[in-house]
Amino acid sequence: MDTLLLDDNGGGALVGKCGNAHQGTWLVVKEMHLRALDIHDDPVLEVLDFRGCGEQAHLHLQLDRLPNLRMIYLPELSQGAVIHLFCMDVPRSVFIDGNVTELDADWQAGTLRMVSHKAAYEGVRLLGHDAHSDDLCPSTGKKGEDGELTVNPNQLSVVLNPSLLPASLRLSGEGTWMLPDASHVEQCVIDGPAKVSIEKASVLKTLTIQSSGSYEVAGIKALATVKGAHNQLRETPDARPSSSLRHTARKHLTLRGSAKALTFADAWDHVQLHMPHLTTLTLSWAKHVALHHCRALTTVSLPDGVPVDCYGSVPHSLLNQARFFIDESTLAQCLTRIEAGEHGLLEGVLNVLAQRHTPHGVFYTLSTLLRLAKQGIALNALWQCRRSLSGWQRLGGRKRKRLSLSHQDYQRADQRWTWQLPEDRVEEGFSADLHLWALCMPHSPDARAYRKTLLKEAQKHDCLVHLLRVATVEQGLPVIGELATDVLVALYGQGEWPRLSIPNGQAGIVRYLPRLLRARDLTPLQTTALLNAIANLAPWTSLPTLFAHQLAYNSGPTRALLLMLSRQPDEWFRWRMPGFPSSQAITAAKQQLLQLALVPASGAPTLVQQMEQSTVTPEPAWLVDDGFLADC
Numbered sequence: 001m002d003t004l005l006l007d008d009n010g011g012g013a014l015v016g017k018c019g020n021a022h023q024g025t026w027l028v029v030k031e032m033h034l035r036a037l038d039i040h041d042d043p044v045l046e047v048l049d050f051r052g053c054g055e056q057a058h059l060h061l062q063l064d065r066l067p068n069l070r071m072i073y074l075p076e077l078s079q080g081a082v083i084h085l086f087c088m089d090v091p092r093s094v095f096i097d098g099n100v101t102e103l104d105a106d107w108q109a110g111t112l113r114m115v116s117h118k119a120a121y122e123g124v125r126l127l128g129h130d131a132h133s134d135d136l137c138p139s140t141g142k143k144g145e146d147g148e149l150t151v152n153p154n155q156l157s158v159v160l161n162p163s164l165l166p167a168s169l170r171l172s173g174e175g176t177w178m179l180p181d182a183s184h185v186e187q188c189v190i191d192g193p194a195k196v197s198i199e200k201a202s203v204l205k206t207l208t209i210q211s212s213g214s215y216e217v218a219g220i221k222a223l224a225t226v227k228g229a230h231n232q233l234r235e236t237p238d239a240r241p242s243s244s245l246r247h248t249a250r251k252h253l254t255l256r257g258s259a260k261a262l263t264f265a266d267a268w269d270h271v272q273l274h275m276p277h278l279t280t281l282t283l284s285w286a287k288h289v290a291l292h293h294c295r296a297l298t299t300v301s302l303p304d305g306v307p308v309d310c311y312g313s314v315p316h317s318l319l320n321q322a323r324f325f326i327d328e329s330t331l332a333q334c335l336t337r338i339e340a341g342e343h344g345l346l347e348g349v350l351n352v353l354a355q356r357h358t359p360h361g362v363f364y365t366l367s368t369l370l371r372l373a374k375q376g377i378a379l380n381a382l383w384q385c386r387r388s389l390s391g392w393q394r395l396g397g398r399k400r401k402r403l404s405l406s407h408q409d410y411q412r413a414d415q416r417w418t419w420q421l422p423e424d425r426v427e428e429g430f431s432a433d434l435h436l437w438a439l440c441m442p443h444s445p446d447a448r449a450y451r452k453t454l455l456k457e458a459q460k461h462d463c464l465v466h467l468l469r470v471a472t473v474e475q476g477l478p479v480i481g482e483l484a485t486d487v488l489v490a491l492y493g494q495g496e497w498p499r500l501s502i503p504n505g506q507a508g509i510v511r512y513l514p515r516l517l518r519a520r521d522l523t524p525l526q527t528t529a530l531l532n533a534i535a536n537l538a539p540w541t542s543l544p545t546l547f548a549h550q551l552a553y554n555s556g557p558t559r560a561l562l563l564m565l566s567r568q569p570d571e572w573f574r575w576r577m578p579g580f581p582s583s584q585a586i587t588a589a590k591q592q593l594l595q596l597a598l599v600p601a602s603g604a605p606t607l608v609q610q611m612e613q614s615t616v617t618p619e620p621a622w623l624v625d626d627g628f629l630a631d632c
Helices: 243-247 328-339 343-354 359-373 379-401 407-413 423-443 445-457 461-471 478-494 504-518 524-537 540-550 555-566 570-576 583-598 601-614
Strands: 011-015 026-028 036-040 047-049 056-064 071-073 077-086 094-107 110-115 121-127 142-144 147-149 156-159 168-172 176-179 187-191 195-198 206-209 213-220 225-227 251-257 261-274 280-292 299-301 308-311 322-325
Touching: 110 156, 243 261, 328 343, 328 359, 343 359, 343 379, 359 379, 359 423, 379 407, 379 423, 379 445, 423 445, 423 461, 423 478, 445 478, 461 478, 461 504, 478 504, 478 524, 504 524, 504 540, 524 540, 524 555, 540 555, 540 583, 540 601, 555 583, 570 583, 583 601
Parallel strands: 011 036, 026 047, 036 056, 047 071, 056 077, 071 094, 077 094, 121 156, 156 176, 168 187, 176 195, 187 206, 195 213, 206 225, 213 251, 225 261, 251 261, 261 280, 280 299, 280 308, 308 322
Antiparallel strands: 094 110, 094 121, 142 147
16 A cells, blocks of 8 residues: 545545555555544454644544454654554454553453543553463563553553453552453452452452552352451441551542442542442441442441542441432432332432532422322421531532531521522522421421521511512412511511612512401501502502502501601602602602592592603502413
């Protein structure tokens, strides 16, 4: 082959014998614009040399049916190469010199796929059917015709030939190791590599990790013992690891499989288990434990204070010391089962709901708690979950450092009414929270005590809007209406209405305040406070109509208020009236209020119509007639 033809994207393809050096066993490519190359069906090609292609960002190679390929020299790549290998059988050992970000191989007996999510691998060794046991020792290297392929900490070694692995395996040196099929390994010692992935470890019984790094073993069935360099077991729950153990504890271990009993000796940084059949777990020391769907776990021995996260299910023995996480579909199934009567699931579900402290998680939790509360399920427990949710959201980013909430955390949660919710779910979230409180209050002392907090917090601008929106709905819960009335009585006593000015987009809810006046046995003070709230918070253009209706039901208090308003200083009218009213407009407004105070109740609607016809102030678009007066 004299030249390599490339398309406009820098891609090319070769089929059949294509070597151009060393009697056709080498293909030397020197194309500065090469970006991708497919090579198919060359039975003699052994070496691919792209070092003459200059510096590039990436290179894509598709290599099919090259049975004698043993060496690939890559050009200088800032991002790395993506390489696809296809063979009819377990391939020959292949060594790749250069940066590789993605590699997959496919042969009749198996497949391999690996991706470097961080920095590219600086060299790859694929140990195939011709590999020898000494290839498992990286210090020996692998010599090619023009030098030795050195081993470095960022190199990847993959054992494609499972028969190469002895029953007692020891991995040493540096770099990353991947064992796609370890079905013959019974004992494994890792001493040196910072990252190891082992699959199909069905007969592995003992795992010893003497180095620090990240390790994952999958397909385990017989594994019973996992240990470090010291093989030291914890004697008591509060026993502390020695300084030598703490020094070697920087190990992140993930195990997947169907083993039934596991014992961990020595100290570990993070242990993650995906073992649905595990029944017994003994762990000497660890900084963190994650259990994924370990639903069969009944016997647990953990050091005091170790954080435990449970995903999918939480063992009964860990209910009081583990955080619980489940996916959305599993949670939905659990809720359906709880509603069907399986209340034994409730404790675990409330545990996970309480810790969903993100804005979307909080909205989902409040909605779910209200859904359960409407069915009367464990109302006191639901309120405790709500208290925990408030506490965890207040901690925010510090949550990961805490296993449980302290008494002080609950106290702080009980003294505030605020949530971080998605922008389009704020109203629904606060509404769900108020309804949850109303339903739980008769059954929870903490919910009853929380009324003082709501009474205090709802006197603030935003909280008042949330409360009034819920309290003034048609056929709302009486307990929420009573709370809103008491809040308005407190505000009436303070007399600082201007600081509670409600923006136009939210002022519409105040027009429904007359619904609170329907309540039975209102005291004169409560009636006066509600009427004052209407006068100071409702849209100005709605006031004549609102008061005209009240003259028929609360004539005395309404007339007294109208007379008082007609004598208010001009500053009050400038604050209440839209735009920048002139002195003439203020005088006219005072006269209209006085007329409304003196007119008989039967003549009030006619007077209001005359006022509306004579006004020159246009009504805002958000004050369109929506029939609310018929409901008031």
